[in-house]
Amino acid sequence: AAGVIQSPRHLIKEKRETATLKCYPIPRHDTVYWYQQGPGQDPQFLISFYEKMQSDKGSIPDRFSAQQFSDYHSELNMSSLELGDSALYFCASSRETGEAFFGQGTRLTVV
C-alpha cells in the first residue's frame, strides 16, 4: 500500500539559510499534518491542512510557512534557520476521520 512520502530524507543547512520540505500524502487522504520532533523529545504539532486550506495551527514559528497544493502535496518552508531548528520533521496524512499515518520524516541538521 502507498505510504506518505517525504523528501528529502536528510538535509543539512547552515544558519540563516532556507529549507523546503516536501510531503506527498497517501492517495485520497484529504488532511495533511506537519510535526517537529527535537532530539529526545516527542513530536510537536506544527500545522495542518484540510482540502488545501489551513485547518489548525500549533507552535509553528513565524519563520516557518506551509501550504498544500492542488495535487494535495504539501511543503513546509523554513527561513532564517537556527541551530534549534535541527529536528526530525514528520508529515502525516489522514482521510476524513481516520487515523493519521506518518511519513518516514526528514532529518534537518542546521550547522
Next chain:
Amino acid sequence: AQKVTQAQTEISVVEKEDVTLDCVYETRDTTYYLFWYKQPPSGELVFLIRRNSFDEQNEISGRYSWNFQKSTSSFNFTITASQVVDSAVYFCALSEAMIKAAGNKLTFGGGTRVLVKP
C-alpha cells in the same frame, strides 16, 4: 487543554519478559481518541492502535494488548513475551473528536524507551 503523561522514560527487560507501558491522559472533551505509536531506531512513526473514548473494550493483537480504563484516564500497553525487535520508543497520543475540516492533531506523551536485551 489536552495532556498525555508517560511516566516511564525507559524500561529495560530481558527477551521473553512481559513489559507494560503506562499512559495517563487529561482532556475536557467527552469524545476523544487514544493512540499508540512505535518509533524504532530508524526513526519512523508506526501506527499501532486507535481507540475511541466510547469503546472501553480491551484489545489484543498478537503479542500486543491494550487496557483502556476511562475511570482512571489510562490507556496502558503491554507487550507479551518481548523480543529484541520490540526495542523502540513508544508514544501514547490523544486527539479530540475528529471533526471534518478541523483535522485531528495529536498530542503526544513524552515517550517510553523500551530496551529488550537478548
